[in-house]
Amino acid sequence: MLLLANVEAYPGFETSVDLLKQGRHGLDAMIAGISLVEKDVRVRSVGYGGWPNMLGQMELDAGVMDGTTREVGAVGAVPDTIPVAALAREVMKKLPHVMLTGAGARRFATESGFSLDDPLYPDSARVWRERLERELSPDELARFPNIPLAPLSKAITDPERVRDTTVFLCQDASGGIHAATSTSGWGWKYPGRLGDSPIPGAGFYADSRYGAAACTHTGEMTIRCSTARTVVLAMKLGRSLSDAIKIAVEELAELTEGFLAGVVIHAMDASGNHEVVNFR
Numbered sequence: 001m002l003l004l005a006n007v008e009a010y011p012g013f014e015t016s017v018d019l020l021k022q023g024r025h026g027l028d029a030m031i032a033g034i035s036l037v038e039k040d041v042r043v044r045s046v047g048y049g050g051w052p053n054m055l056g057q058m059e060l061d062a063g064v065m066d067g068t069t070r071e072v073g074a075v076g077a078v079p080d081t082i083p084v085a086a087l088a089r090e091v092m093k094k095l096p097h098v099m100l101t102g103a104g105a106r107r108f109a110t111e112s113g114f115s116l117d118d119p120l121y122p123d124s125a126r127v128w129r130e131r132l133e134r135e136l137s138p139d140e141l142a143r144f145p146n147i148p149l150a151p152l153s154k155a156i157t158d159p160e161r162v163r164d165t166t167v168f169l170c171q172d173a174s175g176g177i178h179a180a181t182s183t184s185g186w187g188w189k190y191p192g193r194l195g196d197s198p199i200p201g202a203g204f205y206a207d208s209r210y211g212a213a214a215c216t217h218t219g220e221m222t223i224r225c226s227t228a229r230t231v232v233l234a235m236k237l238g239r240s241l242s243d244a245i246k247i248a249v250e251e252l253a254e255l256t257e258g259f260l261a262g263v264v265i266h267a268m269d270a271s272g273n274h275e276v277v278n279f280r
């Protein structure tokens, strides 16, 4: 049994470990842990403690993958819903689809019995409002939000505010290797922006025969390189865990245009080896 998660996982890590020790399916164990992270306001990049988009609205992203069946569930830009990793799993279990976004994801949450949450944490609202007042002219502020948002995306969008998604990878008692992610995405993102956390193959991937990978930080890069899938595919083709991560890092390093910043790759193989590599 193995659980690999990043530092943001701390409010839920022990719960996931306990459930894995009890022999629970890895996705049950990880989603129980992630649900605690999503509710904990000390974690400023996931769930209720996260940051809103440019309009001051929360849009949450999450994804889960069962590495034994290779089933995936994902949700993106979800309003009014805090436990989005659990919602992603409902998509996987109940629908013939892999991914729901926005209003459709919220509708499905209601159908699935999820409460209608107010996910904008007052402190996040305060910081968002202060930033807006600093960056906009009095005229723009008076007209906000009826101003073009695209020119603001370089000034206001703040990847540094979200250095972290929460990512969980595990090998459970039955040998199943699974992945789960959850995030509020970039602070001050353009409305509707999806990062890599809900994108299978970019932000997460799992295959119980070979291993799993999940990424944090700059989803705009891992989406372009299919980073999580690259790591697992390289292991399938016979590379060691370290070599597989090296291949994924080389691909990220080949990018020279577009938004470029850091990526952290978390990965494990089917023998229980694990590595976390910071690419900058």
Ligand code: GLY
Pocket (backbone or CB within 6 Å): 164, 165, 183, 184, 185, 186, 194, 195, 196, 197, 203, 215, 216, 217, 218, 219, 220
């Ligand atoms: N890796 C998180 C994001 O890009 O939203």
